[in-house]
Amino acid sequence: MKNEKKMPVYWTVLNQDDWSLHVAATERGLCFVGSQGMPLDELAAWTARRMPGSLLVRDDERLKPYVAALLAYLRGERDTQALLLDVCGTPFQRAVWEALCTIPFGQTRTYSQIAEKIGKPAAVRAVGAAIGANPVLIAVPCHRVLGKGGALTGYRGGLAMKERLLRLEQGEAGTE
Known part of the structure; x- marks a missing residue:
């Protein structure tokens, strides 16, 4: 050792x-x-x-x-893209997390779109697992990923938090 x-x-x-x-x-x-x-x-x-x-x-x-x-x-004043990160993950996880960071503030993508973006279109479930392993909520914006048809799906912070973050990014007042 x-x-x-x-x-x-x-x-x-x-x-x-x-x-x-x-x-x-x-x-x-x-x-x-x-x-x-x-x-x-x-x-x-x-x-x-x-x-x-x-x-x-x-x-x-x-x-x-x-x-x-x-x-x-x-407070809806800025994105977190400029934060210096120290995240450990497999090369696949890191590719997924990097793809998440390309989703513009206020926009969403689906798990399938993330899988396509990283060149692994058949790896939708693995993409979901990598997103679930994201250690830095908000800073790596996994809340911007939705299921097919815009369905809210799993989030380590809970679906209420995910929905609240998405509303915040849409500029909706009262993000309760």
Whole structure:
């Protein structure tokens, strides 16, 4: 076994109006955005699975730039495309996540369209699994992917959160 020094995973909680999200980053970038009201245990379990041996350290100051960008998004002021990310995944997952980042703010795509975009038109279910493994909700906009015919389908943050984010991007007032 290599004697690797594990980097800390810094975290904070974004609380604004009725939004409450766990946000985590490494020295290299944003690595996790948790779902609405997620308990800290879930972030700890995710870190243990994805970054074994890494220590979770609460650091509100270090996470301020990420929180500010996410808050600006939640106010409908900007997209999160410019955020520096530190996400780990298989080459397939990374291809899917990169395709998600090309979906313009306020627009949606289907799972089939994402599969076609990455050159794997028969891999619609695998695309769905990769989208479900996205660790950075909002920053990698998996909420912009719908089922056939525009159906709202699975979302790690829950369908109510997905619907709310889509309405926010459509500029609808009262994103409740």
